Amino acid sequence: MKTTDSPTVVTVATDLQDERLQARDGLRGAVAALLDRARSGDLGMVPVAVGLVVIWTVLQILNPVFLSSANLVNLTMESVPVGVMALGIVCVLLVGQIDLSVGSVSGLSAAVLAVLFIGQDLPVWGAILAALLVGVVVGWLYSQIFNRFGVPSFVITLAGLLGFLGMQLYVLGTKGSINLPFDSGLVNFAQLAFVPPWLSYVFVVVAAGVLFVSGFLHARERRTAGLSARSLPVLVTRSAALLVGLGLVVWYLNQTRGVGWMFVLFVALVLIMHYLLSRTKWGKAVYAVGGNTEAARRAGINVKAVYSSVFVLCSTFAAVGGVLAAARLAAANQSSGTGDVNLNAIAAAVIGGTSLFGGRGSAFGALLGMIVIQSISSGLTLLNLDSSIRFAVTGAVLLLAVIVDSVSRRSRTSHGRA
Amino acid sequence: MLSLRGIGKTFGAVAALTDIDLDVAAGQVVAVVGDNGAGKSTLVKILSGVHRPDSGAITFESRVVDIPTPAAAHRLGIATVFQDLALCENLNVVENLFLGQELRPLRLNTVAMETRSWELLRRLSAKIPTVRVPVAALSGGQRQTVAIARSLLGNPKIIILDEPTAALGVAQTAEVLNLVERLRENGLGVIMITHNMADVKAVADVVAVLRLGRNNGLFDVKDVSTDDIVAAITGARDNVVAQRAARRGEAGNVAAEEGLPS
Numbered sequence A: 001m002k003t004t005d006s007p008t009v010v011t012v013a014t015d016l017q018d019e020r021l022q023a024r025d026g027l028r029g030a031v032a033a034l035l036d037r038a039r040s041g042d043l044g045m046v047p048v049a050v051g052l053v054v055i056w057t058v059l060q061i062l063n064p065v066f067l068s069s070a071n072l073v074n075l076t077m078e079s080v081p082v083g084v085m086a087l088g089i090v091c092v093l094l095v096g097q098i099d100l101s102v103g104s105v106s107g108l109s110a111a112v113l114a115v116l117f118i119g120q121d122l123p124v125w126g127a128i129l130a131a132l133l134v135g136v137v138v139g140w141l142y143s144q145i146f147n148r149f150g151v152p153s154f155v156i157t158l159a160g161l162l163g164f165l166g167m168q169l170y171v172l173g174t175k176g177s178i179n180l181p182f183d184s185g186l187v188n189f190a191q192l193a194f195v196p197p198w199l200s201y202v203f204v205v206v207a208a209g210v211l212f213v214s215g216f217l218h219a220r221e222r223r224t225a226g227l228s229a230r231s232l233p234v235l236v237t238r239s240a241a242l243l244v245g246l247g248l249v250v251w252y253l254n255q256t257r258g259v260g261w262m263f264v265l266f267v268a269l270v271l272i273m274h275y276l277l278s279r280t281k282w283g284k285a286v287y288a289v290g291g292n293t294e295a296a297r298r299a300g301i302n303v304k305a306v307y308s309s310v311f312v313l314c315s316t317f318a319a320v321g322g323v324l325a326a327a328r329l330a331a332a333n334q335s336s337g338t339g340d341v342n343l344n345a346i347a348a349a350v351i352g353g354t355s356l357f358g359g360r361g362s363a364f365g366a367l368l369g370m371i372v373i374q375s376i377s378s379g380l381t382l383l384n385l386d387s388s389i390r391f392a393v394t395g396a397v398l399l400l401a402v403i404v405d406s407v408s409r410r411s412r413t414s415h416g417r418a
Numbered sequence B: 001m002l003s004l005r006g007i008g009k010t011f012g013a014v015a016a017l018t019d020i021d022l023d024v025a026a027g028q029v030v031a032v033v034g035d036n037g038a039g040k041s042t043l044v045k046i047l048s049g050v051h052r053p054d055s056g057a058i059t060f061e062s063r064v065v066d067i068p069t070p071a072a073a074h075r076l077g078i079a080t081v082f083q084d085l086a087l088c089e090n091l092n093v094v095e096n097l098f099l100g101q102e103l104r105p106l107r108l109n110t111v112a113m114e115t116r117s118w119e120l121l122r123r124l125s126a127k128i129p130t131v132r133v134p135v136a137a138l139s140g141g142q143r144q145t146v147a148i149a150r151s152l153l154g155n156p157k158i159i160i161l162d163e164p165t166a167a168l169g170v171a172q173t174a175e176v177l178n179l180v181e182r183l184r185e186n187g188l189g190v191i192m193i194t195h196n197m198a199d200v201k202a203v204a205d206v207v208a209v210l211r212l213g214r215n216n217g218l219f220d221v222k223d224v225s226t227d228d229i230v231a232a233i234t235g236a237r238d239n240v241v242a243q244r245a246a247r248r249g250e251a252g253n254v255a256a257e258e259g260l261p262s
């Protein structure tokens, strides 16, 4: 629900004429609408934001280094590879499917990258391209099996989890580990490339500016069409909040190394996915297939093509994640993409508010969810707790997120928000 | 414009449709009536590409056509309002209306879509407070209106309505009947499935009766009585509807006024 302002417009906007609608004017109205939605179970990213504050507070109390600029810079960088994978998971979850193999696919792509780059002396971009192609092929394979035989995605990708791990080990061969040279552009990008402070502030200003201008143009277009629109104060407040919030974050990170280019890449991917999911026909089809597959089919949507696109996208993101992880580690080895990578990617998506039941979630969720997961991981590492506890805590957090998802789904059903 | 010949469809052991013939001309409203389970919705689903017929031929604009998918039906210009509505509950009204036919695929024109949605909904006297809520938040009748509005997008040539007024209020029912008449004036073919004889009498040109998956009579609405239709639906002149009417001592018109139980 949007709000109206503009006393100049005498007639009521087309979408506000029903007398049962409560007037929601200006800023106060915007806040009220937000609270309304939260109450009815449409929680969006509220739980994850709250969770993040709690987790950060606790970890900071346990170890004062946690919220230091240096650690947060590290945290942003570390979160990228799995975060990119989580972005793919968001897409498959949106259509009501799952991919349990992103870890293995990332490991395989890392192995392919290393073997081609180091073993075969291919130029780095060629190796990267080949590694990404692995992801495309895997996703295409999944989608063919899924569409043709109707095997549940959970089983297909479980088979993939094992199968591609096997392939990763095979590709790496007897050595089991291949190091990437530190002077290569790829490793440099993942470890040492940081945005100069002045440029990072430019980014912040541009972001706030773009948000304002696009919001303003959209509001003007709506008003011209006789629809209600966000008022100027709301738009200004929104952009100012972004400017200040993002500005503070960037400033704090700039106290030490600053904002990594790899993190910028992650944010860019999130923004692109957000656009694709919310502003394109394809995005609507994805949500429709996740919400009611039969209705989507009857609306003339090529459901199989949607599934294919999503599986390919997810595996490709997994491959991107694998490349970035290898670059970050400056190596591809037998344990690349194993361990908790899979679970972390899924947990990040779910914690970020993407429903396991399909049809709801957002790209930004992957970003926030990943920050939560990485915070836990980094915090526990700082406390010198070993991975057994880290696994257990991550598992518990995932469970909590799923419970929140299930409960809010029930609440949505009873409040008619499905 | 559209004609079906010898359409058959079985679900396992159940012959849902056997040897069905049906014709719809441009500017004609064909009511399809029949008891529960007579096969009406199955017929609709065949025409809209949800099911494929096991036998028979469909001719559309004097070409034999195959309707393998809902998308194919859309392309031919056959729009359908399904009995089970087929809406996505997680999407809002605008998104549902334009699902699969969004304006400006790569940069959705939400403003134009919302404006157009309001136009359509107003035309149907829809009582929907806001179009930006998920469809899950709407009442049954509101959903039905959304489903009907959906079928009007994209200039269809034939509109199939499967019990369109079943959940509607008095005003909205009247609007739908008005709409059907307007569609006829605009030269569209309309297939209307209904259990309501009053609706049939009000707008249909011909009535096709299905009984146990077979054609059981085709009547001109002008010169057929409700009794005759009911007799064809139930398969006997001495049917439960007539008996009730006789008991009330006003044989004949009661059924027409009450409508049949659905």
Ligand SMILES: Nc1ncnc2c1ncn2[C@@H]1O[C@H](COP(=O)(O)OP(=O)(O)OP(=O)(O)O)[C@@H](O)[C@H]1O
Pocket: B011, B012, B014, B015, B016, B034, B035, B036, B037, B038, B039, B040, B041, B042, B043, B083
């Ligand atoms: N998908 C299906 N699988 C199996 N049987 C089906 C299926 N769809 C319909 N049938 C059967 O086909 C027959 C006709 O069903 P249909 O839905 O066409 O009836 P209808 O005339 O629309 O009835 P109503 O007035 O209740 O809407 C019924 O016996 C039904 O059980």
Ligand SMILES: [Mg+2]
Pocket: B040, B041, B042, B083, B162
């Ligand atoms: Mg039916």
